[in-house]
Amino acid sequence: MDDTTKVLLRAARGEAVPHTPVWFMRQAGRSLPEYRELRAGIGMLESCRRPDLVTEITLQPVRRHGVDAAILFSDIVVPLQAAGVDLDIVAGTGPVVAHPVRTMADVEAIRPLEPEAVEFVAEAVRGLQRELGQTALIGFAGAPFTLASYLVEGGPSKHHVLTKALMLGAPDVWHALCTRLADITRTFLRVQVDAGVDAIQLFDSWAGALSEADYRRSVLPHSASVLRSLPEVPRIHFGVGTAELLAAMSEAGADVVGVDWRTPLDVAAGRVPGKAVQGNLDPAVLFAPWEVVEQEARRVLAEGAKAPGHIFNLGHGVLPETDPDVLTRLVELIHTA
Numbered sequence: 361m362d363d364t365t366k367v368l369l370r371a372a373r374g375e376a377v378p379h380t381p382v383w384f385m386r387q388a389g390r391s392l393p394e395y396r397e398l399r400a401g402i403g404m405l406e407s408c409r410r411p412d413l414v415t416e417i418t419l420q421p422v423r424r425h426g427v428d429a430a431i432l433f434s435d436i437v438v439p440l441q442a443a444g445v446d447l448d449i450v451a452g453t454g455p456v457v458a459h460p461v462r463t464m465a466d467v468e469a470i471r472p473l474e475p476e477a478v479e480f481v482a483e484a485v486r487g488l489q490r491e492l493g494q495t496a497l498i499g500f501a502g503a504p505f506t507l508a509s510y511l512v513e514g515g516p517s518k519h520h521v522l523t524k525a526l527m528l529g530a531p532d533v534w535h536a537l538c539t540r541l542a543d544i545t546r547t548f549l550r551v552q553v554d555a556g557v558d559a560i561q562l563f564d565s566w567a568g569a570l571s572e573a574d575y576r577r578s579v580l581p582h583s584a585s586v587l588r589s590l591p592e593v594p595r596i597h598f599g600v601g602t603a604e605l606l607a608a609m610s611e612a613g614a615d616v617v618g619v620d621w622r623t624p625l626d627v628a629a630g631r632v633p634g635k636a637v638q639g640n641l642d643p644a645v646l647f648a649p650w651e652v653v654e655q656e657a658r659r660v661l662a663e664g665a666k667a668p669g670h671i672f673n674l675g676h677g678v679l680p681e682t683d684p685d686v687l688t689r690l691v692e693l694i695h696t697a
């Protein structure tokens with residue numbers, strides 16, 4: 361084994377590791393005061409388009425917590441905007457789409473993503489790799505279903521009613537939409553891989569809203585067409601509430617399956633034989649006394665040890681009110697446990 365291989369990549373491939381690698385979804389931004397200071401007066405999407413800001417915000421949690429991976433500061437809707445979709449990210453709400461996508465004509469108006477339109481991402485990745493040393497850089501994108509949900513609903517949604525109605529009631533429109541979104545996502549991830557990210561994570565955050573049958577029929581083929589196009593780097597595939605979808609999500613082509621806090625990692629490992637797992641401390645546990653955090657983190661480590669590889673993470677993103685010092689202490693614990 362090459363000694364210089366980054367620890368996160370070894371765990372992703374199921375190789376021996378000197379310590380369990382750890383990073384946190386949504387570690388960039390949110391809970392960090394230095395992030396809020398840097399972002400003051402600058403819109404979210406504007407900050408994603410500025411390589412100097414992307415680089416600095418991506419590095420902030422690495423410096424502070426000593427995590428094993430940086431996640432590129434961006435958002436799942438960045439490639440959609442770069443492809444010409446009229447949308448914004450509203451603080452405290454999330455992505456809001458000016459003209460929701462409901463018909464074949466709406467779908468046909470979605471243009472492909474030209475790689476040059478996200479050159480700012482490539483520039484940030486190249487700059488980051490000069491700074492990161494042994495810390496892995498994770499690129500990411502939203503999966504077709506989760507992106508489609510924002511486009512069809514027009515914004516965040518609890519029950520994804522319009523999305524499911526389109527998926528079930530107009531499968532031709534649905535597949536045409538997901539085909540275009542998969543194409544945009546492939547291009548966005550290809551730009552990141554070509555610029556030098558070490559691994560990628562495909563966020564299908566809201567896939568857990570679906571039954572396994574609907575997931576397999578209407579979503580899996582599109583996510584698979586994204587994941588299969590990137591064989592050179594480890595691929596992490598994550599969603600929330602996906603206990604019943606873990607096997608299907610791993611079949612879509614993942615090397616590592618991300619698991620939320622509802623499913624113990626040893627149970628998850630049994631559902632995705634041969635794959636590494638990522639997760640899965642409940643982000644709310646970080647608000648309990650340290651003794652509880654430590655006990656829960658040790659449980660997650662013990663359960664994760666049942667998989668061929670384990671990347672420690674939360675079961676979903678860092679909550680905005682989280683005390684950053686608890687995250688730092690947690691990284692120390694994972695590295696020395």
Ligand code: CP3
Pocket residue numbers: 384385386387388389390404431432433434435436437449450451452453454455500506516563565677
């Ligand atoms: O640290 C990191 O994880 C890197 C950056 C990152 C952001 N968004 C920055 C962001 C990543 C990986 C994402 C992914 C993302 N974006 C997902 C998948 C991950 C998940 O949490 O399930 C989803 C569903 C989105 C869509 C999105 N963007 C939402 C729902 C929101 C609002 C939620 C909120 O907490 O405000 C955003 C906005 C967003 N993306 C912010 C950040 C730092 C907040 C921006 C602001 O309002 O200033």
